[in-house]
Amino acid sequence: MIRMLRAIGRWGLSRLRAAGRAGLFLLGLLPALAYPFWRVRLLLKQVYNTGTLSLPIILTAGLFVGMVLGLQGYNVLVDYNSEEAVGTMTALSLLRELGPVVTALLFVGRAGSALTAEIGLMRSTEQLSALEMMAVDPVRFIFAPRFVAVVLVVPLLTLIFTALGILGGYLVAVGWLGVDDGAFWSQMTAHVDWQDDVVNGVIKSVVFAVWIAVVALFQGEEAPPTSEGVSYATTRTVVQGSLGVLALDFVLTALMFN
């Protein structure tokens, strides 16, 4: 009994300690965040790695999610003779929830895991220590550009995902199922609010981006310098990143749309 309580306590303390270390890590990162804007080359390389290389998966996923939404929405709405509302439904669900969330989930898997693996390997091959030996600050040189790149890229990818999803819905609803073209767009414009829907969706994606960046970089930094350690750290990034995004999404939705 006592032993079990002790085990729970030990587990809780280690969690707390990890959370504290992550907080300190983020705090140490903050003063270096302006640095990548002076060294644009470093930033561009990370934007390319995390953003441009994620484009194919974001484009395909966006198109297909939109097409599925169009199809499902049509099937339900046609019973109420209001199949024109399929555009509104697709646009609202993509802008408010699916766009930011699915983009963030895909991004964790596509780029977050890669970031963790990269930094974990840098640590295990002592590249980070080597940089410090050369008086190059790894926080400014390695971590800050990656953090800034992720926070910049995820909202951009979300916008692309959402726009393409709406086009996918349009393709299915208007091109295939014969919903009226004009009604599709005009209903959408009438019901989608710039401030409430578009801007809030982008705010969500920025919050997700900060979470993903902290998790991915911190797990890389924390990874034990073995091949097994790096592989565990990568897994943890994907799990914690995805669960965190879902939990944050619930909180943000409750705050924004109530």
Added chain:
Amino acid sequence: MDKQAKIELGVGVLVVLAAAALFMLAMKVSNFAAVAQDRPTYTLKAHFDNIGGLKVRAPVKLSGVVIGRVSSIGIDRSNYRALVTMKIDRAYELPADTSAAILTSGLLGDQYIGLEPGGDDEMLADGDEIELTQSALVLEDLIGQFLVKMSDSKGDDK
């Protein structure tokens, strides 16, 4: 192509795509274009007995054409009736005896304010009130009235 050029090209593609997406979301999907235009408006008020499901930003229509939006909905404390303020496009002047009704677009559609212009020579100015109003149709009330009438006519038969 050297590596730096490839990276710059890739980032350029990403940014251009995102800008195009933002433009589409602003212009075609959301009401950003309408909000950004922000044409000069004037304010009208109207009291209603019951506004039904009318919402802020609901359209104000004249002969089916949207000429304004509902800007706020509240209760007038002096007489406990609903007070609706709306912003009307300055381009449209309305006679002083214009009437307002809360209508529904379609069976399940959203509610809006329909204006019916009168024949007065005087025009409504900023801050004026529309005196003639007609409340929203509440389905439950209608059914209630219908039931009462049904039972009345049955009573007559006996």
